[in-house]
Amino acid sequence: GAVVSQHPSWVICKSGTSVKIECRSLDFQATTMFWYRQFPKQSLMLMATSNEGSKATYEQGVEKDKFLINHASLTLSTLTVTSAHPEDSSFYICSARDRGREENSPLHFGNGTRLTVT
Amino acid sequence: AQKVTQAQTEISVVEKEDVTLDCVYETRDTTYYLFWYKQPPSGELVFLIRRNSFDEQNEISGRYSWNFQKSTSSFNFTITASQVVDSAVYFCALSESNYGGATNKLIFGTGTLLAVQP
Numbered sequence: 001g002a003v004v005s006q007h008p009s010w011v012i013c014k015s016g017t018s019v020k021i022e023c024r025s026l027d028f029q030a031t032t033m034f035w036y037r038q039f040p041k042q043s044l045m046l047m048a049t050s051n052e053g054s055k056a057t058y059e060q061g062v063e064k065d066k067f068l069i070n071h072a073s074l075t076l077s078t079l080t081v082t083s084a085h086p087e088d089s090s091f092y093i094c095s096a097r098d099r100g101r102e103e104n105s106p107l108h109f110g111n112g113t114r115l116t117v118t
Numbered sequence: 119a120q121k122v123t124q125a126q127t128e129i130s131v132v133e134k135e136d137v138t139l140d141c142v143y144e145t146r147d148t149t150y151y152l153f154w155y156k157q158p159p160s161g162e163l164v165f166l167i168r169r170n171s172f173d174e175q176n177e178i179s180g181r182y183s184w185n186f187q188k189s190t191s192s193f194n195f196t197i198t199a200s201q202v203v204d205s206a207v208y209f210c211a212l213s214e215s216n217y218g219g220a221t222n223k224l225i226f227g228t229g230t231l232l233a234v235q236p
Contacts, residue, residue: 034223043209043228091161104151104213104222109163
């Protein structure tokens with residue numbers, strides 16, 4: 001089955017530093033990847049849509065200068081949390097759709113990254 | 119605008135009981151897709167089912183069944199003879215069709231935490 005690998009699984013960083021999270025589709029190509037954020041006991045909130053070879057599309061209220069997204073290839077998207085602060089602590093999950101499948105085919109999710117900013 | 123409502127925040131049942139998780143959605147589109155995902159304590163999202171708006175046939179997969187009612191905009195999920203391994207957060211999600219596009223966003227409900235007691 002389609003696998004999405006997300007790395008790292010967890011990270012602890014100091015306030016003011018930047019953290020990069022990688023999302024890779026291992027056995028399929030993804031023109032589009034999605035980044036979600038989940039607070040404890042809450043739903044997944046879409047942050048942005050990552051498009052291969054072009055700029056990401058951010059949801060309303062998400063700071064694009066704070067959450068930098070790069071989708072340089074059909075199998076890799078990265079999310080960089082810049083100048084992280086404790087309020088950025090959250091569970092970040094990426095997902096990808098196989099470009100070879102029909103629209104609205106199920107998304108494949110990574111295992112998530114638990115970010116803790118101290 | 120799209121919206122998914124899962125009114126049940128938490129449900130607790132005893133093993134072997136049947137349990138139904140409710141999902142009500144809102145959309146202005148006539149073509150859309152509905153999904154259910156399971157999120158066990160480990161965090162990864164597991165795809166369970168996708169249903170398009172033109173297919174109102176109920177579906178059964180083992181102990182899982184889904185009841186799609188367009189008239190009430192509901193897509194409920196029933197687990198029969200529940201097991202401890204069913205304990206997880208279950209998310210209902212909606213995606214509108216985007217003809218010719220590849221960025222069909224998945225909008226999640228707030229999730230229902232199901233606890234199955236032995």
